[in-house]
Amino acid sequence: DIQMTQSPSTLSASVGDRVTITCRASQNINIWLAWYQQNPGKAPKLLIYKASSLESGVPSRFSGSGSGTEFTLTISGLQPDDFATYYCQQYNDYSWTFGQGTKVEFK
Amino acid sequence: QVQLQQSGPGLVKSSQTLSLTCAISGDNVSSTYAGWNWIRQSPSRGLEWLGRTYFRSKWYSDYAVSVKGRISISSDTSKNQFSLQLNSVTPEDTAVYYCARDDAGFDYWGQGTQVTVSS
Numbered sequence: 001d002i003q004m005t006q007s008p009s010t011l012s013a014s015v016g017d018r019v020t021i022t023c024r025a026s027q028n029i030n031i032w033l034a035w036y037q038q039n040p041g042k043a044p045k046l047l048i049y050k051a052s053s054l055e056s057g058v059p060s061r062f063s064g065s066g067s068g069t070e071f072t073l074t075i076s077g078l079q080p081d082d083f084a085t086y087y088c089q090q091y092n093d094y095s096w097t098f099g100q101g102t103k104v105e106f107k
Numbered sequence: 108q109v110q111l112q113q114s115g116p117g118l119v120k121s122s123q124t125l126s127l128t129c130a131i132s133g134d135n136v137s138s139t140y141a142g143w144n145w146i147r148q149s150p151s152r153g154l155e156w157l158g159r160t161y162f163r164s165k166w167y168s169d170y171a172v173s174v175k176g177r178i179s180i181s182s183d184t185s186k187n188q189f190s191l192q193l194n195s196v197t198p199e200d201t202a203v204y205y206c207a208r209d210d211a212g213f214d215y216w217g218q219g220t221q222v223t224v225s226s
Binding site: 001034036043044045046048049050053055087089091094095096097098100101 | 153154155156169170171172205207209211212213214216217218219
């Protein structure tokens with residue numbers, strides 16, 4: 001299986017901050033990466049697909065970049081609703097895997 | 108608007124079979140562009156994709172290595188739904204189970220079902 005490693009595991013930030021989360025794949029996954037946001041007790045919500053494509057209805061302050069093995073999710077101007085846990089997920093091969101998650105908490 | 112509605116028991120005994128169903132509205136299980144997935148989440152294992160079924164002129168299934176040999180995902184076109192069967196469960200299979208559609212990422216999810224495996 002392809003291993004996905006996110007950093008940091010926890011991130012302390014304030015409203016208005018620019019936040020960046022990194023996801024590294026154990027092998028080349030081209031651009032086959034998605035990002036999700038999850039709030040407690042809820043299903044994950046798709047934010048970004050194909051590494052940098054914004055899902056319909058997702059605010060433009062969310063952006064994704066990268067290809068190959070290194071990817072980033074950036075939130076430009078953190079809003080109160082953005083304090084949540086974020087996951088990356090690869091869909092390059094026939095066995096898909098998630099990162100371990102990054103919790104964005106109030107500073 | 109696509110909606111996925113999960114059903115199935117929340118308590119399963121060790122060594123028995125976990126069975127869940129996901130009813131689809133707003134899309135078709137025989138779609139030739141989407142896939143239909145089962146994913147689970149637990150504190151110890153995080154988010155874990157279990158497998159999927161999809162139709163591309165014929166039916167296919169892919170499964171995670173971690174559950175291969177114990178899992179089956181099938182579709183029922185007459186009811187527009189798909190199902191998960193996980194055999195020989197242990198307490199390690201205790202998790203919240205989700206169904207989800209994939210179309211370049213998991214864009215629609217079921218509500219989640221807490222499944223507890225009792226020893």
